[in-house]
Amino acid sequence: MKVIQVLPDLNGGGVEKGTLEVAQALVEAGHESVVVSAGGSMVERLLSLGSRHVCWDLGRKSLATLRHIWAVRKWLRQEKADILHLRSRMPAWIMWLAWRGLPLNERPRLVTTVHGLYSVSWYSAIMCKGERVIAVSDTVQRYIADNYPATDLNKVVRIFRGVDHDEFPYGLLPEGQWLDAWYEQYPHTKGRVILTLPGRLTRLKGHHDFIELMASLKQAGLNVCGLIVGGEDDKRKSYADELYVKVKDAGLEGDIFFTGARSDIRHIYAISNVVFSLSSKPESFGRTVLESLRIGTATVGYDHGGVGEILTALFPAGLVAKGDIGECALRTQQIVKEKLKPENASLFTRKEMLERTLALYCDLLKPANRKQI
Known part of the structure; x- marks a missing residue:
């Protein structure tokens, strides 16, 4: 499958790191990964992992950003992606408006991730418009239910963020x-x-x-x-x-x-x-x-x-x-x-986060789940 992830930029941070992790997992599983952002210090790393980067500044909170909708719609039609995954509010609005203007049979499946406890408003509501909405914790799942009651909770999937054991090994001793x-x-x-x-x-x-x-x-x-x-x-x-x-x-x-x-x-x-x-x-x-x-x-x-x-x-x-x-x-x-210390537990792992995210993509592409929103 071909997956497009969209976020404002790639200059570091939890959302950006998670995007690269999903991109890497897609490539390693034999899929095609594309990331849309305004660029940044992490682009080189993204490319080295086998993904493609498309430079598009969609994160600027300005009415002028709306001018990109028609070009984005044309680009989406050319890309013919299977999954469109939106991770931030302003780029999500541009992508969603472009996506809604496509014929039903040309739309990629739409996934959004609610990464933060955003201010409650019509502007933030865009993050609940995916055909699947990923909540990064129970806290976020409750936030969606409490503040956006029109959201179908059956499409909300909780997938905890995770940390790689190799990157943060238990008992690490600095050299x-x-x-x-x-x-x-x-x-x-x-x-x-x-x-x-x-x-x-x-x-x-x-x-x-x-x-x-x-x-x-x-x-x-x-x-x-x-x-x-x-x-x-x-x-x-x-x-x-x-x-x-x-x-x-x-x-x-x-x-x-x-x-x-x-x-x-x-x-x-x-x-x-x-x-x-x-x-x-x-x-x-x-x-x-x-x-x-x-x-x-x-x-x-x-x-x-x-x-x-x-x-x-x-x-x-x-x-x-x-x-x-x-x-x-x-x-x-x-x-x-x-001298209290936490035990070495296997909860909140990056491996589980990536497996569940890719499984969500695959599940959404099943014929039985092809109902459009």
């Missing part, structure tokens, strides 16, 4: 060369309890809570250092500056380190005593939580959204009530003192 380079760059982390908060510097990720947690643990006498691992958001430079000032005012400049974006995040998980997820709003899934648990690192997170689901299944000792810094501090101290 000596990596450790030497790390301690040369961050000598103040050596011999201390390392606490890590991954995530870009955006307000929802809970950085203020993490700084308060660090202050509380330091006051309690724990020899901690904190790592905030994530790049600055170009549009939110003022927020990053706000965090730097807060760390300085709290007297934690020698205790909290901003590493920026890192490509060696799995090694940072491995040297961490505890990893945190303190998002103020529920996450649709919580990939960083799963990654750190896969490595075998204790992880503490607020008990809501996909993060709550993952911790409940893999490390319930890490669950804390949202916003309760005191409970978070006590739980951290307990984990460090008792």
Whole structure:
């Protein structure tokens, strides 16, 4: 079969990574994979995996983007794809409007994935218009049912995101060369309890809570250092500056380190005593939580959204009530003192995610499921 996946760009992130993983699985299974995006740093990797990339900027939130509908419709007719998989709202609107204008017998089967807990609106409703709608967690499945009651829930399929065991192996020990380079760059982390908060510097990720947690643990006498691992958001430079000032005012400049974006995040998980997820709003899934648990690192997170689901299944000792810094501090101290760690479980695997996604494609192509929406 021939599958077209559509998203705004390929510049990194969970949606983009999942797109490449599905593309690779399609090629390895002997299918044809096409990805439509505005391009980005991951295109080269996509091409090396055997997929084709079509550069089309459909993610710009502007009325001018609507001009692409007729060209996209012509292109879809030429491509004769079997599956059209939409992963983001603005590109989904362009593709859906183009797709609806095709004759019934020329339309590819339509799949959408609800990757986030989007603001509830007519604009976001496009992600529920697929002939199959993939929900990436139970949280997302409930979000669809609660906020888009017109959606036929029989077409909603929950497929958890997954992490590759080879990429995040349980019990990973960083090599000596990596450790030497790390301690040369961050000598103040050596011999201390390392606490890590991954995530870009955006307000929802809970950085203020993490700084308060660090202050509380330091006051309690724990020899901690904190790592905030994530790049600055170009549009939110003022927020990053706000965090730097807060760390300085709290007297934690020698205790909290901003590493920026890192490509060696799995090694940072491995040297961490505890990893945190303190998002103020529920996450649709919580990939960083799963990654750190896969490595075998204790992880503490607020008990809501996909993060709550993952911790409940893999490390319930890490669950804390949202916003309760005191409970978070006590739980951290307990984990460090008792050296608690998650077990090596086989839930939320990339292999299962890919198998179920490709099976969904194949099922949709069966003659019995050829009813158009």
